[in-house]
Every structure is written in structure tokens, then in C-alpha cells.
Amino acid sequence: MTTPVIDGRRARGDRTRHAVLAVGTQRATTEGLNGVSIAQLAAAAGASKSGVAALFGSKEQLQLAIVADAKRVFTEVVVDPARIHPRGLRRLRALVRAWVDYSAGRTFAGGCFFLAASTEFASQPGAVHDAISEAMHLWRSYLDISVAQAMDDGDLPRLEDAAQLSFELEALLSQANRTSLMHGGDEPYRRAERAIVERLQALGAKDASLEIELGPRPRV
Amino acid sequence: MTTPVIDGRRARGDRTRHAVLAVGTQRATTEGLNGVSIAQLAAAAGASKSGVAALFGSKEQLQLAIVADAKRVFTEVVVDPARIHPRGLRRLRALVRAWVDYSAGRTFAGGCFFLAASTEFASQPGAVHDAISEAMHLWRSYLDISVAQAMDDGDLPRLEDAAQLSFELEALLSQANRTSLMHGGDEPYRRAERAIVERLQALGAKDASLEIELGPRPRV
Numbered sequence: 001m002t003t004p005v006i007d008g009r010r011a012r013g014d015r016t017r018h019a020v021l022a023v024g025t026q027r028a029t030t031e032g033l034n035g036v037s038i039a040q041l042a043a044a045a046g047a048s049k050s051g052v053a054a055l056f057g058s059k060e061q062l063q064l065a066i067v068a069d070a071k072r073v074f075t076e077v078v079v080d081p082a083r084i085h086p087r088g089l090r091r092l093r094a095l096v097r098a099w100v101d102y103s104a105g106r107t108f109a110g111g112c113f114f115l116a117a118s119t120e121f122a123s124q125p126g127a128v129h130d131a132i133s134e135a136m137h138l139w140r141s142y143l144d145i146s147v148a149q150a151m152d153d154g155d156l157p158r159l160e161d162a163a164q165l166s167f168e169l170e171a172l173l174s175q176a177n178r179t180s181l182m183h184g185g186d187e188p189y190r191r192a193e194r195a196i197v198e199r200l201q202a203l204g205a206k207d208a209s210l211e212i213e214l215g216p217r218p219r220v
Numbered sequence: 221m222t223t224p225v226i227d228g229r230r231a232r233g234d235r236t237r238h239a240v241l242a243v244g245t246q247r248a249t250t251e252g253l254n255g256v257s258i259a260q261l262a263a264a265a266g267a268s269k270s271g272v273a274a275l276f277g278s279k280e281q282l283q284l285a286i287v288a289d290a291k292r293v294f295t296e297v298v299v300d301p302a303r304i305h306p307r308g309l310r311r312l313r314a315l316v317r318a319w320v321d322y323s324a325g326r327t328f329a330g331g332c333f334f335l336a337a338s339t340e341f342a343s344q345p346g347a348v349h350d351a352i353s354e355a356m357h358l359w360r361s362y363l364d365i366s367v368a369q370a371m372d373d374g375d376l377p378r379l380e381d382a383a384q385l386s387f388e389l390e391a392l393l394s395q396a397n398r399t400s401l402m403h404g405g406d407e408p409y410r411r412a413e414r415a416i417v418e419r420l421q422a423l424g425a426k427d428a429s430l431e432i433e434l435g436p437r438p439r440v
Contacts (some may be wrong), residue, residue, distance in 0.1 A: 030343040032252070110343050115239070115398075121340040122401040123250040123330045133402060162393045167395065167411045175391030178335075181342040182353060202422055 001074045019045035024061060024062065028070070029110025033063050033128065034091045045048055052121055052146050067131045070113040078102050080175070081214040089155040089205060092146035093186050096169065103177045104189045114139070131136040140166060149207075152160070154178060157204035165203070226377045237275050239265035240386060244282065248290070249330025252340050253283050254350065260275040287351045290333040294355070298322045299362060301434040309375040309425060312366035313432050318418055320430070321437075323397045330341045334359070354380065360386060370425075385423070392416055395399035 023044045028035050038059065042052040056062040082094035103112050110116050116135050122127040147162040159165055176192035193210050200208035243264040247256050258279065262272040276282040276304055302314035323332050330336050334356050342348040367382040396412035413430050420428035 032254075032340070033250075036256075063372070116339060116342075116402040118402055119336060120252070121397065122336075123399070130252070136402070164411055164414065165401070168392065168415050169406070171395030171412070171415075172388065174395060176385060178339065178342070181386070182338055182356070188387070191384055194384065195388050195391075 010190060013055055015047060015195065016047045016051060018053055019067075020047065020055070021065060023072045024066040025073065026109050027112060028063075028066055029108040029113050029116045033117050034120065038062060046188070056108075063128045063157075064131055065092065066129065067117065067135065070108070070117075070139075071135045073107065074102070074113065077107050077137075077217050079110055081152075082219050084213065084215040087146055087149040088153045089150035089207070090212065092143070093200075093208070093210055094214055095142060095146060095171070095208050096193075097172050097212050098214055098217075100176070100189050100193065101214075103173070104180065104186060111181045112174070115174055115177055120181065142171070143169060155205060156200070159203045165199075169196060227328075230268065233271075233275060235256060236267045236271060240267065240272055240275070244286040245290045245293065245297065245333060248283075248286055249328040249336045251368075253286065254336050254340065256282065256286065258408060269294060279311055283348045284351055287337065287348065289353045290337075291326070291358075293327065294322070294333065294359070296438050297327055298387055300361075301437050302400060304433070304435040307366055307369040308373045309366075309370035309427070310432065312370055313364070313420075313428070315362060315366060316393070316413075317430050317432050318437075319393050320396070320409050320432075323393070324400065324406060331401045332394070335394055335397055352381050360390070363389060373423055376390050376420070379423045385419075388419060389416060 020041045024041050026034055027041070027044075036059075037055065038052050039049050041062070042049040045052070048180060056065055078095065078098045081098050082091050085091040085094045108116075117132045118136060121132055143166040144162055146163050147156070147159070150156045151159055151162060156165070172192040172195050176188040179188035180186065197208045197210060223328065227378070232296045244256055244261050247261070247264075256279075256295045258276065259269050261282070262269045265272070265319050276285055298315065298318045304310050307313040307316045307391050328336075334352060337352045338356060339354055363386040364382055367376070367379070370381060371379055392412040392415050396408040399408035409417050417428045417430060
């Protein structure tokens, strides 16, 4: 059994952890994951540096915790809301819709967390690089599975290679994210949507609309 | 008139400047433009810190000089070799060919200099951000002009909006650059080429091949 004193400490630790990660995921997208420090996050979260250091340990541990938290947010904001649709073309369209909203709505201040982090760590091998890579691989597999199911359903009759379409979707979404961050505005998202709708139509999709219902999304 | 002593100093300064920028553009793509320092580049170029500081002044001046040098390299490696073809579809295909070779051939160790730098500076307003943005705008205008000329020539009969195709081309090229850096290998470039060829064909291009001759490229 834990004593009330220890429970209180644990609850306080959980609150600090939550506050630090909330600041950390945001800052990582604007100042870089390498720009995040225990001292800076402790100050921003109103906690002591030693307390935050005790919760996260090394800077690498802190970065790994931030990546894990960003992955949780991404799942809640992009993946889960698309799950109200069955696997296949409808879920694929919903994933695209939710991703555009996630990026355009600046869930993270610096746009997509993983696009920013993967560029930053592209040439920095190690545990953080691998965690980012794994999270992006998981997202890619969500796309691949939906594309493959759409093909099985006969909803993309002119598509031969599922991975090719996933590559193209990621390309267009990433470009919208980057261009909007660089120059501002929503036009890049409209261009990406237009290219995706036309591509799905060219592949034989009868309904390629991205105006598709989504399940509830948490306020992050 | 300058004396031989001053000429000697100037020549030495030019050599140091060249060596520092060569190291700086490479490092900026792997460690970030913010990770580049006068002390580090002086050491790598075998020059004194005070000498390099005298040549470049502030860190921001150094970063601006690195961006300008990367732009020069990009022009020599991507833009100039495509100029053997007239404006229009042929030059557009040559620009795509040259860009793929520039990125896949790792002209810069960390892939495209401007994609790395623009992500890094997306949320950092200032002179460096603006210089990166301007260089990318220039590249975009090369694409736009070639697309517009191809439309005027009747070579892309099903295209309505030149900027839409430029957006899609940049999306596919950037995705190839990023994915190859993250996971290695040339497959992403083959996917981008395939998507671009199919897109040009869908827009009515009679010859969409990216196997197109290029003018001489300097060894950088």
C-alpha cells in the first residue's frame, strides 16, 4: 500500500510530467527537439529543474518522452476520428481529412510534429531518430492498409501498387504543411486536397470527396 | 593600387572564405544552420577563429553567406544544366531530372539544402528565413515559367492551373528527398519519377520521359 504522502507526490509528479510534455511537444515543433532543455521546460511549466530532471532523467529521455506524447496526440486527433469509417476508401478519405485539419489547425504550433522532427533527426542516428521513424512508419501503415483494403473492395480499380499511392498522399500532405508554415495561409491545403481528389478520381474512385464526417476529436 | 602584401592577404581571405562556405553548406544540411558556428567552421577549414570572424562578422552574416553559397551551387547543379532545353515541357522535364540527381547524388550531405533550412527556419522570422524563402521562391518561379510555357505550347492540354502542377512537382520531389534521407535508398526517387511521369501523361503530355539530356554540371 502507498501512503497518502507518496500518492500526493505521485499526483504532483504526474501533473508536472503532463505540463512539461505539453510545452515540450509545442516547442519541439518551433525550436526543434534539440532546442528543448530540462531547465527551459521546467521554467515554462512552473516546476523546479531538479524535479523535472528527476521525472525525465537525461535530455534523450526527455526527447523520447516528447516523441511518445506527440504520437499519442496524433493518434487521438488523426487516427481515432477516422475509425468511425470501415477500412478502405472511406477511412482513407477520412484519414486525409483529419490530417489536413491536424496540420492546418496547428495542433502543434510548428505544424506536423513528425515532419519537423524527422527533418531535424534525419542525419542524427540514435534512439530519438528511431522513435520518430517508428511513429511515421505506423502512420504510413494506416494509409497502406486503407489503400490495400480499397483496392480489395474494387474502389480504386486503376491502382496497381498501394505503396505508390501512399507515397503520393504523404508527399502532397507534407508539402501543404511545409508551404503553409513558410508562407502562411490555407491555400496549400486546398491545393493538396485538389490533387488528392483528382488522383483518387483518376484511379477510378466513384466518391473521392474529402468532405467526410469525422469522429469526435479531443481538445489537446 | 593595392600592394602585393594586400593582394596576398586578399587571396588568402578568398581561399578561407571558400573553404569555410564549402564546409558550412554541408554541415548546415546535417547539423542545421543554427548548429553552425564560426569557431567550428574555422577549425574545420584550418583557419583561425578571428580570421573567420573578420570575414563573416556575426553568426547571422555567416548563415546568410552560407545560404547565398548554397543558392549558387543549386543554380549551377540544377538550373543551368536544364537550360540547354528551350522553356516549356522539355525544360520542365530536365529541371525535374536535374533536381532528382541533385538530391539523390547528395550534392549536400543532408539532401536538399533548402528543404532542410526552410524547415529549420519555418518558425524563426528574420533575414535568414527571408533569404531561404527568396531562394525557394526563385526555384518555384523556374518551375512555374516552364509549366506556363508548356501550356502555351499546347503540351499540357488538360492542365488548367500552372501553380497547381508546380505544387505537385515540389511535393513529390521533396517527399523523395525526405524519405530517402530517413530510410536510405533510391526507391523514393523512383516513386517520385513514376508519379510525375504519370501526372504529365494524365495532363496530356505526349513525351513525359524523365530520361532527358542535361548540360554539363560542375563538380561541387
